[in-house]
Amino acid sequence: MAKARKQPRPKAETPKGFRDYFGPDVTERKAMLDKIAEVYDLYGFDPLETSAVETVEALGKFLPDVDRPNEGVFAWQEEDSDWVALRYDLTAPLARVAAQYRNDLPFPYRRYAMGPVWRNEKPGPGRFRQFYQCDADTVGAPSVAADAEICAMLADTLEAVGIPRGDYIVRVNNRKVLDGVLEALGLSEDDENIRQAVLRTIDKYDKVGVEGVWELLTKGRLDESGAFIEGVGLSMEQAQIIGQFLQSRCEAAAETIDLLAQMIGESARGQQGVAELEQIAKLLEAQGYGPDRIVIDPSVVRGLGYYTGPVFEAELTFEITDEKGRPRQFGSVAGGGRYDDLVKRFTGQEVPATGVSIGVDRLLAALRAKGRIGGEARGPVIVTVMDRDRMADYQAMVRELRAEGIRAEVYLGNPKNFGNQLKYADRRGAPIAVIEGGDEKERGVVQIKDLVLGAKIAESATLDEWKSQPAQFECPRTEMVAQIRARLNG
Amino acid sequence: MAKARKQPRPKAETPKGFRDYFGPDVTERKAMLDKIAEVYDLYGFDPLETSAVETVEALGKFLPDVDRPNEGVFAWQEEDSDWVALRYDLTAPLARVAAQYRNDLPFPYRRYAMGPVWRNEKPGPGRFRQFYQCDADTVGAPSVAADAEICAMLADTLEAVGIPRGDYIVRVNNRKVLDGVLEALGLSEDDENIRQAVLRTIDKYDKVGVEGVWELLTKGRLDESGAFIEGVGLSMEQAQIIGQFLQSRCEAAAETIDLLAQMIGESARGQQGVAELEQIAKLLEAQGYGPDRIVIDPSVVRGLGYYTGPVFEAELTFEITDEKGRPRQFGSVAGGGRYDDLVKRFTGQEVPATGVSIGVDRLLAALRAKGRIGGEARGPVIVTVMDRDRMADYQAMVRELRAEGIRAEVYLGNPKNFGNQLKYADRRGAPIAVIEGGDEKERGVVQIKDLVLGAKIAESATLDEWKSQPAQFECPRTEMVAQIRARLNG
The missing domain is CATH 3.30.930.10 (Bira Bifunctional Protein; Domain 2)
Structure with a gap:
C-alpha cells in the first residue's frame, strides 16, 4: 500500500450548500x-x-443522450455500470x-x-x-x-x-379545469408547449399580480431586474379570461365552482x-x-x-x-x-x-x-470535579440523578481551573451545578448552585441579595437528588 | 427544450446493494x-x-494522486470544483x-x-x-x-x-497495552507495518483461534478455501506471547490487569x-x-x-x-x-x-x-364502502374513530367487489371492518366484523360455531366507536 504524501491540512468545512444541525x-x-x-x-x-440512492433510470428525469445526467440531481456512475443518483x-x-x-x-x-x-x-x-x-x-x-x-x-x-x-x-x-378553460379559449389540449407556458405563468400570479399575468400571457413583460420576459402570445381577451379564472375564488366553494363551470x-x-x-x-x-x-x-x-x-x-x-x-x-x-x-x-x-x-x-x-418553538433546550445538571481522584464519587452522583430521569453529567474536561467548569456549565445551559470538595465530603454535604436563579439574580440583584447568594446552598449528600429534583420542577 | 425520445420502460428496481424498509x-x-x-x-x-455529503478532503481517506477517489465511498466531482462523497x-x-x-x-x-x-x-x-x-x-x-x-x-x-x-x-x-507487549518483544513501535499486520491478525482471533493466530503471526496459514495467507514473520516465541496476551482475560479485571502488567x-x-x-x-x-x-x-x-x-x-x-x-x-x-x-x-x-x-x-x-420484536403491526380499522354515493357518511365514521385515537380508514379502492374490500382489510392486518349498507343505514345500525376473532374461528371452529358467526355483530350506529374500542382493548 502506498503511503500518503505529506498533505496540507484539509479544510474543516461543510460542502457548499449543505449545513449542520445542532441540538x-x-x-x-x-x-x-x-x-x-x-x-x-x-x-x-x-x-x-x-x-x-436510486438508479437514474428509475428517477426518470433524464434524456438518454446526456452523457453526465446530473442536471438537478447528484449523480454518479457505478463502476462499469448504471448511473445512480440521490x-x-x-x-x-x-x-x-x-x-x-x-x-x-x-x-x-x-x-x-x-x-x-x-x-x-x-x-x-x-x-x-x-x-x-x-x-x-x-x-x-x-x-x-x-x-x-x-x-x-x-x-x-x-x-x-x-x-x-x-x-x-x-x-x-x-x-383539468384549467385545461377546460384553455380548450374553451380555443387553445387545443394537444398544444402541450402553450399549456406548460400558461401553467408556468399562472404559477407567478402571487408575485406579479393579475396585470403581470396579462402581460406575460400576451406580449411579454419587463421584470424587476429590467430583463424582458417573452410573452406566451395569447390575445388580450384570452389573457383576461385566464386572469378572471385566477381570481374566481369565492368564500363559498359552491360559488367558486359556479364561476368555473361558466368558464x-x-x-x-x-x-x-x-x-x-x-x-x-x-x-x-x-x-x-x-x-x-x-x-x-x-x-x-x-x-x-x-x-x-x-x-x-x-x-x-x-x-x-x-x-x-x-x-x-x-x-x-x-x-x-x-x-x-x-x-x-x-x-x-x-x-x-x-x-x-x-x-x-x-x-x-x-x-x-412565530416564537412557537425554539426555546433553549435545557442542559444537563453538571457535577463538577474538585478532586480528580474522586471521579468515582462524582460518577456515582450523576448515576443517582440519571436513575431518577434527571439529565446529568460529570465535567470531563481538565478540572484544574474551576472557573472553566462553571463556564462550561453555562455554555451547556445547565440548570444546576453540584460541588463537592474535600471539606464537603468530610461533612457529608454538597453545594448546589442554581444557575438559572443565579443568572436572574445577576441581572437584577441588589448588593445585599448578591452577597446572600440565595442561588447557592448546601444540603446533605443524601438529599442531593431530592433537592435537585425540587429545583428543576419548581 | 428537447423532447425526450421514446424510451423503453425503466426497470422498477432498487440499485444493487440497497433496499427498502416497509411498515x-x-x-x-x-x-x-x-x-x-x-x-x-x-x-x-x-x-x-x-x-x-462531505468533501472528500474532509473525509480524508484518500491519496492525492488518485483521479477518481471512490474507493470505498460513493464520490463524485462537483461542477468544476471539489470531489464530494457520501x-x-x-x-x-x-x-x-x-x-x-x-x-x-x-x-x-x-x-x-x-x-x-x-x-x-x-x-x-x-x-x-x-x-x-x-x-x-x-x-x-x-x-x-x-x-x-x-x-x-x-x-x-x-x-x-x-x-x-x-x-x-x-x-x-x-x-497501548498491545503496543507495550510488542515493544517488550523487541518489535519497535516505529515499525508501523508490522504493528498493523499484528493488529489485523489479532482481529481474526475469533475466527481462527489461537493456533491460527500463531500460524498467521509466523510462517503463514492455509485458509478454509485453500489459499495461503502469508505470515507476519514473527518467531514462534513471539507469536506465543501474543497468543498468551489474547487469552489473558480473567473473570476479575484485577487479575487480567496483573497478567498484562507482566507482559x-x-x-x-x-x-x-x-x-x-x-x-x-x-x-x-x-x-x-x-x-x-x-x-x-x-x-x-x-x-x-x-x-x-x-x-x-x-x-x-x-x-x-x-x-x-x-x-x-x-x-x-x-x-x-x-x-x-x-x-x-x-x-x-x-x-x-x-x-x-x-x-x-x-x-x-x-x-x-430472538423474537423480542417483530410482531405484525396492527392495521387500521377499515370502513367498507357499500354505497359509493355515501362516501361522506363513511368518512364521518373514520373521523369519529380517529378522534378517539383509533387508527382507521375508508376503503378507497374500487368498491364494486365487496370481497376485494375484505381481502384488502386482511392484507392490511385490520382488526375490524365496519359495514353499513342501505338496510343498516335505514335501521340506524352498523355491522362490525371482528377480523382477529374471525381468523381464530376460521382456524378451529366447528360448523355450528362457524354458522353462528360470533365474529360479526350488529350494533347501533351511535355505539359504533364504543363497541370498536371495547373489541380493540379486549
Missing part, C-alpha cells in the same frame, strides 16, 4: 416529524423508507416501489415517508441542497375521495404541529374537473372542513408537470418579519396533487395516485419565526 | 433509535445532524464539526448522531451499502473517565433497547495502557458494572487504524439460528474507542476524543432473531 434544531425537527407521523398513522398510512424527492421512489412490489403490497397503498432529499441546485441564503420532506400518498385510489382525505389530513397535520386554525389555509384546484364551456375535460372539485368540496364540507381551513382556489397550479387532476397547497397566512425587518407573508409549506401517470412509466398500466409533501424545514422556520 | 421495519428501528437517544440524552449528550461513518463528520466550530462549541463536546451511512462495497447477503449507525462521542475529554462512561452508557443502552443483562457483554481493551516489561507506553485499563476498571466497578456487563478483554482490537488508546466492543452472547438452521453466536453489535488524532488532521492541535458506534440494523436483527 434543538435536531430535536425540534424530530418532534415535528413524530407529530406528523402520528396523524398520518391515524389515517391508516404505513411508513416506507427507501434508500437515498433522490430529489420522495414521490419518484414511491412510484418505483409501487411498481416493484405491485404484487405484494395492499392496494390502495397508503404510505408515508420522511427524510432528506437532495437537489443539485445553486445554493442561496436559506436554500440548501439537502432538506427534509415528509410525504403521504395513496396509490391505487381512483376516486377524488382520496384527494379530499389528503387535504383534510393536511389541515389536521398543520394543527397537530402547532399552526392554529386561521393561521393556515389549504387551497385546492384541479388541473369551461363545452370542454368535457373541464366539466370533469369541475365535477371533481364539487365532489371534493362536498366531502370536505360534510366533514366540517369549512373555508376557514380548506378553500377551492383556481390560482393554485403547482409547478410540477406530472399532476393530472386535483392539486393543493397549504399556505401559512400569518405575517412574519424578514431579515430586513419588513413584514411578509410566510407562504407555502406543503403541496401535492393527483398524478396518475408516474407508476405507468414502469408498468405500462395506469395507477391512480395522489399525495402531499410537507416542507418540514420551512414549517419549522415558520414556527420559530 | 414495522421502519417503526421498529425508529422505536429503537428513540430509546437509544433517550439514554444518550440522559448522559448529557446533545444531538448533531450533519449532511450526508459519509461512510459518523465519526469523520464529527471530527470535521469539532474542528469547524471549535470556537463555538462547549468542550468537552458530547454529541450523539444517528442516521444512514454509505459504503461503496460489494453487496452480499445481509450486507447493504446503506445502513444506520448510532454514535455517541465525547470530544475534548482527555481522561479515561470519558471512556469508562461510554462503556457504562453502552451497557445501559443495550438494556434499554431490550437486551437483558447476561445476553450481552462489553469488552474493553487498550491499544509489557519496561515499555512506558504499555505501562500507561495498563494504568488506563486499571482506572477504567475501577471506575466501572465503583458504579457497579461487574464482569456480567463489562469485562477487560485483551483480544479486542477493533479494525480501525485510528484508535489510540482504549477500545471496546459490545457482543451479544446468546445463540441464534442462522439461515441454515445452525446455532451461532450473534457477535458484535457496537464498538468504539479513543481516537486522539482525528481532529488534529484539521487543526494541527491534538484533541482527545472517544466514542461508540452502535450498528442499529444488526441490533434489530438480533432482537428479531
Whole structure:
C-alpha cells in the first residue's frame, strides 16, 4: 500500500450548500416529524423508507443522450455500470416501489415517508441542497375521495404541529379545469408547449399580480431586474379570461365552482374537473372542513408537470418579519396533487395516485419565526470535579440523578481551573451545578448552585441579595437528588 | 427544450446493494433509535445532524494522486470544483464539526448522531451499502473517565433497547497495552507495518483461534478455501506471547490487569495502557458494572487504524439460528474507542476524543432473531364502502374513530367487489371492518366484523360455531366507536 504524501491540512468545512444541525434544531425537527407521523398513522398510512440512492433510470428525469445526467440531481456512475443518483424527492421512489412490489403490497397503498432529499441546485441564503420532506400518498385510489382525505389530513397535520386554525389555509384546484378553460379559449389540449407556458405563468400570479399575468400571457413583460420576459402570445381577451379564472375564488366553494363551470364551456375535460372539485368540496364540507381551513382556489397550479387532476397547497397566512425587518407573508409549506401517470412509466398500466409533501424545514422556520418553538433546550445538571481522584464519587452522583430521569453529567474536561467548569456549565445551559470538595465530603454535604436563579439574580440583584447568594446552598449528600429534583420542577 | 425520445420502460428496481424498509421495519428501528437517544440524552449528550455529503478532503481517506477517489465511498466531482462523497461513518463528520466550530462549541463536546451511512462495497447477503449507525462521542475529554462512561452508557443502552443483562457483554481493551507487549518483544513501535499486520491478525482471533493466530503471526496459514495467507514473520516465541496476551482475560479485571502488567516489561507506553485499563476498571466497578456487563478483554482490537488508546466492543452472547438452521453466536453489535488524532488532521492541535458506534440494523436483527420484536403491526380499522354515493357518511365514521385515537380508514379502492374490500382489510392486518349498507343505514345500525376473532374461528371452529358467526355483530350506529374500542382493548 502506498503511503500518503505529506498533505496540507484539509479544510474543516461543510460542502457548499449543505449545513449542520445542532441540538434543538435536531430535536425540534424530530418532534415535528413524530407529530406528523402520528396523524398520518391515524389515517391508516404505513411508513416506507427507501434508500437515498436510486438508479437514474428509475428517477426518470433524464434524456438518454446526456452523457453526465446530473442536471438537478447528484449523480454518479457505478463502476462499469448504471448511473445512480440521490433522490430529489420522495414521490419518484414511491412510484418505483409501487411498481416493484405491485404484487405484494395492499392496494390502495397508503404510505408515508420522511427524510432528506437532495437537489443539485445553486445554493442561496436559506436554500440548501439537502432538506427534509415528509410525504403521504395513496396509490391505487381512483376516486377524488382520496384527494379530499389528503387535504383534510393536511389541515389536521398543520394543527397537530402547532399552526392554529386561521393561521393556515389549504387551497385546492384541479388541473383539468384549467385545461377546460384553455380548450374553451380555443387553445387545443394537444398544444402541450402553450399549456406548460400558461401553467408556468399562472404559477407567478402571487408575485406579479393579475396585470403581470396579462402581460406575460400576451406580449411579454419587463421584470424587476429590467430583463424582458417573452410573452406566451395569447390575445388580450384570452389573457383576461385566464386572469378572471385566477381570481374566481369565492368564500363559498359552491360559488367558486359556479364561476368555473361558466368558464369551461363545452370542454368535457373541464366539466370533469369541475365535477371533481364539487365532489371534493362536498366531502370536505360534510366533514366540517369549512373555508376557514380548506378553500377551492383556481390560482393554485403547482409547478410540477406530472399532476393530472386535483392539486393543493397549504399556505401559512400569518405575517412574519424578514431579515430586513419588513413584514411578509410566510407562504407555502406543503403541496401535492393527483398524478396518475408516474407508476405507468414502469408498468405500462395506469395507477391512480395522489399525495402531499410537507416542507418540514420551512414549517419549522415558520414556527420559530412565530416564537412557537425554539426555546433553549435545557442542559444537563453538571457535577463538577474538585478532586480528580474522586471521579468515582462524582460518577456515582450523576448515576443517582440519571436513575431518577434527571439529565446529568460529570465535567470531563481538565478540572484544574474551576472557573472553566462553571463556564462550561453555562455554555451547556445547565440548570444546576453540584460541588463537592474535600471539606464537603468530610461533612457529608454538597453545594448546589442554581444557575438559572443565579443568572436572574445577576441581572437584577441588589448588593445585599448578591452577597446572600440565595442561588447557592448546601444540603446533605443524601438529599442531593431530592433537592435537585425540587429545583428543576419548581 | 428537447423532447425526450421514446424510451423503453425503466426497470422498477432498487440499485444493487440497497433496499427498502416497509411498515414495522421502519417503526421498529425508529422505536429503537428513540430509546437509544433517550439514554444518550440522559448522559448529557446533545444531538448533531450533519449532511450526508462531505468533501472528500474532509473525509480524508484518500491519496492525492488518485483521479477518481471512490474507493470505498460513493464520490463524485462537483461542477468544476471539489470531489464530494457520501459519509461512510459518523465519526469523520464529527471530527470535521469539532474542528469547524471549535470556537463555538462547549468542550468537552458530547454529541450523539444517528442516521444512514454509505459504503461503496460489494453487496452480499445481509450486507447493504446503506445502513444506520448510532454514535455517541465525547470530544475534548482527555481522561479515561470519558471512556469508562461510554462503556457504562453502552451497557445501559443495550438494556434499554431490550437486551437483558447476561445476553450481552462489553469488552474493553487498550491499544497501548498491545503496543507495550510488542515493544517488550523487541518489535519497535516505529515499525508501523508490522504493528498493523499484528493488529489485523489479532482481529481474526475469533475466527481462527489461537493456533491460527500463531500460524498467521509466523510462517503463514492455509485458509478454509485453500489459499495461503502469508505470515507476519514473527518467531514462534513471539507469536506465543501474543497468543498468551489474547487469552489473558480473567473473570476479575484485577487479575487480567496483573497478567498484562507482566507482559509489557519496561515499555512506558504499555505501562500507561495498563494504568488506563486499571482506572477504567475501577471506575466501572465503583458504579457497579461487574464482569456480567463489562469485562477487560485483551483480544479486542477493533479494525480501525485510528484508535489510540482504549477500545471496546459490545457482543451479544446468546445463540441464534442462522439461515441454515445452525446455532451461532450473534457477535458484535457496537464498538468504539479513543481516537486522539482525528481532529488534529484539521487543526494541527491534538484533541482527545472517544466514542461508540452502535450498528442499529444488526441490533434489530438480533432482537428479531430472538423474537423480542417483530410482531405484525396492527392495521387500521377499515370502513367498507357499500354505497359509493355515501362516501361522506363513511368518512364521518373514520373521523369519529380517529378522534378517539383509533387508527382507521375508508376503503378507497374500487368498491364494486365487496370481497376485494375484505381481502384488502386482511392484507392490511385490520382488526375490524365496519359495514353499513342501505338496510343498516335505514335501521340506524352498523355491522362490525371482528377480523382477529374471525381468523381464530376460521382456524378451529366447528360448523355450528362457524354458522353462528360470533365474529360479526350488529350494533347501533351511535355505539359504533364504543363497541370498536371495547373489541380493540379486549
